[in-house]
Amino acid sequence: MDINILLFDDFEVLDVFGPVEILAKINEYNLKYYSINGGNIKSAQDTIIVTDNINIADQKGILVIPGGRGTRTLVNNSTFISILKAAVQESIYCLAICTGSALLAKTGLLDGRDATSNIKAFDWVKSTNQNVNWIENTRWVVDNKYYTSAGVSAGMDMTLGFIKDRFDKQTALEVAEYIEYTWDQTCS
Numbered sequence: 376m377d378i379n380i381l382l383f384d385d386f387e388v389l390d391v392f393g394p395v396e397i398l399a400k401i402n403e404y405n406l407k408y409y410s411i412n413g414g415n416i417k418s419a420q421d422t423i424i425v426t427d428n429i430n431i432a433d434q435k436g437i438l439v440i441p442g443g444r445g446t447r448t449l450v451n452n453s454t455f456i457s458i459l460k461a462a463v464q465e466s467i468y469c470l471a472i473c474t475g476s477a478l479l480a481k482t483g484l485l486d487g488r489d490a491t492s493n494i495k496a497f498d499w500v501k502s503t504n505q506n507v508n509w510i511e512n513t514r515w516v517v518d519n520k521y522y523t524s525a526g527v528s529a530g531m532d533m534t535l536g537f538i539k540d541r542f543d544k545q546t547a548l549e550v551a552e553y554i555e556y557t558w559d560q561t562c563s
Contacts, residue, residue, distance in 0.1 A: 377436030378406050381462065382416040382426055383455070385445030390472040391418075393531040394439060397538065400550045407432060411458055419443050429458060434465035442473025442493060442526075449478060450503050456481050468520045470537060472530030476523040480504035488518040489563070493526030513563040532559045 515533035
């Protein structure tokens with residue numbers, strides 16, 4: 376199954392590559408990097424990633440939406456939000472890390488659902504959509520196919536939780552041990 380990672384300029388590196396480190400340990404997953412137009416995307420830390428256009432993705436996969444400074448402008452970009460909404464609707468699961476949950480919320484697909492985000496940006500994220508049941512002070516939240524996490528490193532905890540839900544707890548623990556990561560299993 377494809378893991379479709381949707382990137383944009385000024386994404387947060389750990390929001391992407393923490394979960395990627397975990398997801399890459401699952402043989403059934405194929406990691407793919409996409410953006411709205413394809414081409415080079417630069418992170419907030421000046422890391423450049425080559426992406427394909429999201430239109431060529433097998434959208435029946437798992438969509439990953441990172442956060443970062445780039446979310447501040449994209450949340451008001453109607454073209455981006457429309458493309459994101461279509462990709463989320465087609466995905467089997469959607470994992471939003473940090474302020475990536477603001478982008479997901481802006482699609483309206485989180486209306487009436489539980490979600491969380493980075494505690495340091497929580498008020499801003501909450502302002503993007505008041506119809507979401509925003510939950511503070513938790514590492515991650517699961518509501519149906521939607522997984523949302525608090526800031527940065529919480530995306531790794533959420534991804535291990537996702538692995539536990541899709542496979543089993545032992546698999547998640549083995550991945551955490553392999554990458555020498557102490558998994559915070561606090562989920563609301």
